[in-house]
Amino acid sequence: MLPRKIADSTVRRLAIYLRFLEEFQRQGQATVASDALAQRAGTTSAQVRKDLSFFGSFGTRGLGYDVVPLADRLREILGLGHRHRVAIIGAGRLAAALVDYTGFSARGFEIVAVVDRDPARIGAVLAGLTIEDVADLEHVVRRGEVEIAILVTPAGPAQALVDRLVAVGITAILNFAPVQLQVPEGVDVKNVNLAVELETLSYALSARAAT
Amino acid sequence: MLPRKIADSTVRRLAIYLRFLEEFQRQGQATVASDALAQRAGTTSAQVRKDLSFFGSFGTRGLGYDVVPLADRLREILGLGHRHRVAIIGAGRLAAALVDYTGFSARGFEIVAVVDRDPARIGAVLAGLTIEDVADLEHVVRRGEVEIAILVTPAGPAQALVDRLVAVGITAILNFAPVQLQVPEGVDVKNVNLAVELETLSYALSARAAT
DNA sequence: CCTCGCTCGTGAAACCTTTCACAAATGCTC
């Protein structure tokens, strides 16, 4: 059903198209042209059509795409057909922001557990979730049928925690710690490294200054 | 001094190399081979050498790179020679995590101001900074000699805020709001879209399941 | 001071992604 190998850049754009399709749907638009999607997503119409063409052809020539069926299909492609269960590792400041955020649940990601190592935090309640002991990580993951882990601990313990997560069968990890995690084949890690983002902005600033 | 056009992917890797060079320096290593850097950064030695070669040649054949001079050069390339002054727009939950984080200051990014629209928050103190009124945005940016803005408001007001930031001369923006911002030539926006990250993980999960 | 082993620097090749351009197909109008 899914083609062999889809570029990460394509998948990201599909997620962005989906967001705009949902907006069109709320506005009651029945169809949308590749060009309209492209403008909002900051790309080109050819790019939109190419991205979609990897998965089949669901447009109508002369008209565009039917908003609702295309959104459904994108949700299916992205694996958003069912809600995903997420655990947060490390109950610090970032965790507090993530747990409180309603946008994830709205998009099908349910935070079902938060763990920490600090005895002072274990037992506290964060947005309705009791913080549990990281010692029970394996149990928490299994009980919650967790599919995705968000790692928001300091860099030090990150690799060891990932090893444990992989060992209990987690294959999708969103990592905020500024380290390069080693994982076996078949496990996916996405890194969010805010310091690197700021440093690329710094580069852009000084590249412009040099001109 | 800086070459024509450097790929974003290269700049990101340079930032990552720098992190490991600093680690090597703390460990007292004097030189490092491209292969050692590559392994830690999760890339190849050829990639490391190519990335560095865009900016000159600072290695010693047979030996590798001198850790300290290379780190200095990377800092220079990335524009980290001076500290950058950062303003945070929107004093919400993410802002709280960012302001509290000591890692940014350690890497040369100084948060000098936080603004919000909510009268209930204006005047409150967040990690030593008094939250100011977004109505005074222009004044705050000028007074603080702000170079970089971090946008952590809801999506709704984001574009209008960016327009104001651009108008007071900001050319580097880190955006967390899930919108595609329109900016003129010469302004750089980096987007951090956590929902998209989770959705690409969801795609990876279902692509694997389909195999 | 010569040789050897090592690792850099770099064109060329391979690979991947985006853009182009146009035939094909559709809906709408008359």
Add this chain to the structure above:
DNA sequence: GAGCATTTGTGAAAGGTTTCACGAGCGAGG
């Protein structure tokens, strides 16, 4: 139901990034 305006789907071209492979240069050690 023919003609027209429109927009898709897609090979081919262009453009960009990564990998390859090897000559060049350096330090060490005898």
